[in-house]
Amino acid sequence: MSDHVDIIIIGAGVIGLSVARALSLAGKNVLILEREKSFGMGVSSRNSEVIHAGLYFDADMLKSSLCVRGKEMLYQYAAERHIPHKRCGKLLVASSEAELPKLEQIKLNAENCGVNDLRMLSKADCSALEPDISAVAGIFSPSSGVIDSHSLMLCLLADTENSGGQVVFNTVISAIEKTAEGFKVTTNDDYSISCDILINAAGLGAMTIANMIDVLDKSHIPDLIMAKGNYFSYSAKTSFNHLVYPLPFQGGLGVHLTLDTAGGVKFGPDVKFIEHEEYTVSPSLKNDFLNSIRHYFPTVDPEKLNADYAGIRPKLSKDGLDFCIQFEKDHKIKGLINLFGIESPGLTASLAIADYIKEKI
Structure with a gap:
């Protein structure tokens, strides 16, 4: 060398x-x-291995412009190199009437960032896409997906x-x-x-x-702010075909349902701000996960939900x-x-x- x-x-x-x-x-x-x-x-x-559409960030942020641009570059590269991936789409769900204004706000923001393929969904539309999901309304993002990182x-x-x-x-x-x-x-x-x-x-x-x-x-x-995110695997047989996300909150996008490229289901991440790097997933978090998941997947089987892995996001502030x-x-x-x-x-x-x-x- x-x-x-x-x-x-x-x-x-x-x-x-x-x-x-x-x-x-x-x-x-x-x-x-x-x-x-x-x-x-x-x-x-x-991480979740998700290819994001670019819905949440302000249009003047690098996170927005580079996500929207990078998404299509990643799909093209994955196709050229035969990297396992799936443009499965994402269902973003509102669990109550009170969340509907936030849903509209996300759609408008996404369109301002150049993401113009979103579709507003009624309760019936959500059920048609994912029968096991409970939602009063939603947004469907067809360009979201997953990739084998x-x-x-x-x-x-x-x-x-x-x-x-x-x-x-x-x-x-x-x-x-x-x-x-x-x-x-x-x-x-x-x-x-x-x-x-x-x-x-x-x-x-x-x-x-x-x-x-x-x-x-x-x-x-x-300063580095370490946001630990825990994941739980789900071993029950399911019929999910799309990513399912609750509405985002401070620090993260919520405990969401993610598919891997083989169709396996996992839930996460949560957000725990930590001082020292460590990756242990405590089984004691299971009840917190179940409470979050039941907002949109009320029939989740607790016996099939198991602690899996954790990641740490290098944030610069708790607000991101x-x-x-x-x-x-x-x-x-x-x-x-x-x-x-x-x-x-x-x-x-x-x-x-x-x-x-x-x-x-």
Whole structure:
């Protein structure tokens, strides 16, 4: 391995891999450094694997524009590379008359963001789409879906390597120094490599990496708020064909019903703000999950609901600020790109985020 590359990307999650693929295909000499033993072992492997339509965010947010753009890029890429995915559609449900104004508000906001394929549903329409769901009204989003995120990342990595990019696992960064030419990155085994451009895509570790950069004013590093989301699997035989979401609330989109690409059903995530990274799912949460699920799926079988897995979203506020993607104009350091708070809809937006960064370099 050379001791100098054009670009070092720290983090081999779906964002780091997407950016590496885009820049490698553009002819750049790219090296990914990842602390874990394989790719996608953090935020990218512990989520709902949903392809979002882009309904909830303000039109002027990156979360909105990159989600709407990234959604179609992701469907196209998945089809080209035969990545398991399904454009199954999403049913967003109101459980009471009091929620109807919120439903209308979401539809109007989505249309303002360029999502014009939503359909308002009556109670009868909801029952026709999903007979086991209880709702007074709903919205159907035909462009929502699911994707196998592991297969996606495998393809992104293959494209990167086939274009000359490299990835090194089990590599912990110990220091980052600004040099006249760019940056010198030192690992915990005292190996150093230099680059012209440094891209910090370390997910939950992005703030830690940023704090290592000797010339970066620490006022540019936001606080990390870790939002743990627990998931429960559901083993009962069901007839669900669509994603089913309650109306969103502060901090998240509610405990929703998600299908995987094989048709399996899971529920989650909830939102628990935590101080330390940990992924245990307590069976004691089952009653809370049942109470949430019964609002729209009253016949859920408690015996078939079991604690499954958890993920942590790297939020920048409890209300969910926009993605924070910093370039030289933001921190005055040539060649440095920081990605902070890349939570949902980061998976959906991943290819669009990569293009956004490529266009800025």
